[in-house]
Amino acid sequence: MTPHVGHRAAPPRAAWRVRMLALVSVLGPGLLAGLSDDDPAGITTYSVLGADHGYQLLWVLLLSTVALVVFHNLGARMGVVTGQGLTGLIRQRYGVRAAGLAVVALVVANVGTTCAEFAGIAAGFELFGVSRYVSVPLAAVVVSLLVLRGSFHRVEHILMALATVFVAYVAAGLLGHPDWGQVARGLVVPTMPFDRDALLIATATVGTTLAPWGLSFIQSYAVDKKLRPADLRYERIDVVTGAVLTGVIGAFVVVACASTLHTRGVPIDTAADAARALEPVAGRLASGLFGIGLIGAGLLAAAILPLSTAYSVCEFTGYEAALDDSMRDATLFYLTYVLVTGVAAAVVLVPGAPLIPILVLTQVLNAVLLLPLLAFMYGISRDRDLMGPYTATAGAAGLYLATIAFIAACVLGLFVLGLG
Template identity: 30%
Template structure:
């Protein structure tokens, strides 16, 4: 979804400082980070806390700089080239890379959409038991289609920005529970690794959930559109790139902070009481008798809010990828009549995602299949992003600094190992 355009930098001697200016530069990066904590991600983090208590809290510290580095590269690529990542791939790299990305990204994203719709429907049913979950899922899908097609991107983007506040619900819940904060600190700053298949598989799942390929494409496209739709010409200088870096950093920090508090909440309440959490509605339901109705309600409402935030990003990202590949007219600023193929992709992805709920595929299996497909494409895409962001023909003088390359290489290594580990665990019945 096209986020509110970052205000162009004026050459006035007086520069706004402090919190007000920081809030003004927030846009694509913040929404991308918030969108990463979708119901599917919440299910993964809830599993981590339920099964292993606080033992995976340290992962939030590890994934933050890695996510921030890769998303900053994508943002810089989009802003410097004024094009989405798909267009850059199509123009400068073999078509085989683009087609491999399409082959795995499309089903993975649709499965992700389907599992998110299912999670929102089930949680809504918990809050209003008189209405069946499938009816909620259908209603939410219709609402999403109408809003995305009917309203201009600026209005939708403003809604998305406010929906980011839903993430604060997960930060608030642990303070209602009064956990052992000394223990929390120990597990946060000192990694506790159990060399078991279940624990290692959970680490792989956390990495796959937080560093997802669809976010790479979304970030680059949104930065490109941010630049294209600016009413004033924006010069790509250090100040503008610094604003982009702050925006991305804030978004990735918020994403990891929410991950941290979800693991903390479920680790403090459910660990030792519940042996298995397969879906977000199970996590929400289990919280009610153990943590009280308020904690349960906040957790559940947060799932619905993050779903409405993440699903437009998922289907929008998918539509941009396909439209850029085939050269269709695209853009959430355009009406349906001006970009029918673009909107048709969005509508179709939502309908197919909804239908997944009626074919007997459990949301947990959908998550596993999604993680496998993301795991296969993520290392390839990270390698390509590193190459693009160091290519002077594309980036000119705005190539990577040493620290970006170091963090990018570490991310590539971790995601490659994760992909191999995930495939191994699944093949051995882990």
Template identity: 35%
Template structure:
């Protein structure tokens, strides 16, 4: 009995220690990410499963660098850029990040609305989109950061539905293993575009900003200002690793679900999240469809505060305004107004006639172009002794960081070539 208690206490202890890394990881699998992974599975079966293995170390290392920058400098990424780098670098980053993140918010709101409509067909999808936007605004503005962080952490449990869905269907484990560990690359435009889409939605620039800023928020909430020592950096790395592995698993299982259920039934084109959910209904039963739909809404509720928070951190740090999710509305009006504007702009995209899928493709392209530039800047900051002191990158971190930079740059180049050739 005592042993059982100690294991459950360990689990509770681990859960309490999990910080921003888990939320960052979960928000990486937002509705737009789910749409991308679903399309990959539907179009190419299991042949993109290996991407989750390749993406994991790249995501983890870059996010660790961002978190460490936040810890060491007590500033977000934008603040560090503003202080140590030329102004044009800051403005180029703003120029690319803002439209991509707003489109991402729009696509996520549309995805949540569409799935709400699937669960309750009598209510139009646009009403659901407006409803979710209002709920998110109220929660972000009225709840203090600690409560938001705790709520987001519990919402991450919703993501576990993706681990159940594939097992409601008969699987060929030999084929799964082969697709996981032996990469398949087809040199045709659509396959390369899907690969770039997967990378763009996995190694996403908005997460770089969020991770650094949220580490600063976490530091403020600890009782005393902690010394950034090896132990603290190690704990932070473990948190990021857990979050990113969680993200990678969810991505893996979505490709696995759609790659077995939809691909084998001849459904190869998924344009929207609701198509992915409704396509599962006749093939894998009501339960799979319901779980998938709940997962989409849950991930939207996790991701949209992260997306809008990232935009707000970027802009408020650029102009030196009061910022922070731990502040009340009257203490950081500009910060919350920017969050509100980004949500309303995102929602309005659904009425402009840009289809959510088009928005996703544009987002992936903008992310794909921005990511290499940002990764190069993050690598530069992480190796800058003036900024980071003794917490500069080690050799392994630099090697993996430069591999991430090369892969993202090649992807962006190939994508642009395919798009405009």
């Protein structure tokens, strides 16, 4: 009887192994698109959120994470079902003019945000005594060679490994010995001071968590990875995991600054300020971990943002855009990548460059740009000719509209009060 029982137990184990292999083969778009949102601009936003308002606005980060799950899942599904990136679909559904406007806005926002990534790398290395005139050119060369010389899977594996650096922020948050009761209250009880600064940082939190370039990247990357509709149930796990990790890491950044800097009334302007300020109140280890996280976050986003831009430009023009293509076969793709990387790195190296205004303005532009992109995505999700059996249901469409309304309220508030 024993061999018989063993024989019957084998199929479930084999089926589980097959499912796990299928999941591992799909992982990538959701994790990378999500975790890249925790870039230096995002870390700075979350640091200021915690330092200025303590745990009070954690609920904004929670809602932004939910929005990230909803629209990254939609973006991945659109890419898998149609085999096209977001810009290509906008061009097909809404015409060349609409797609052109979307591409121009994405390129401008992406170049500005890539500047913020290199500024974060520079600030992180400067915490350890390394000049930006060494760290920024070196980082630009490294990320460019990674994409230009690597195959799709090699690039993906290196970027996934680089994402593990975000554990540093979890450790930094724990070293601050936070009040977990207040953390829980901040997550589930929506309160907000009715003043300009609180509204601005709340809107920036939405814009940096659900970044427009992330929507473009996840869809194009799913296409480049050659995922099929049969992979969608596993890709959903990838998206949810990436988005939740993004929110958790962001929350620990808020917690680290709220439990140390806010309680002592220490003001900051950047994530580098937060790293320096943490040392006297939470110890050298917390400060060092914050700096390491800033460098890793900058490198990951500095590799992915130009990639998102290159995908969008090629989709609009109709040229090939795949990481496995050679330089000869995808010249525009790689040229766009190098150009965005080079311009952003050069701006950061200009003496006296206004890096903080660049960071702030790109996050404002991200928040504004979100609305038309989300509206385009909603329209495409309801288009049966494009999505076929994967057309959004009435319930899903209602969730998309509710998310858009939440973001619209933030942006409207930004213009009415924040910029007034």
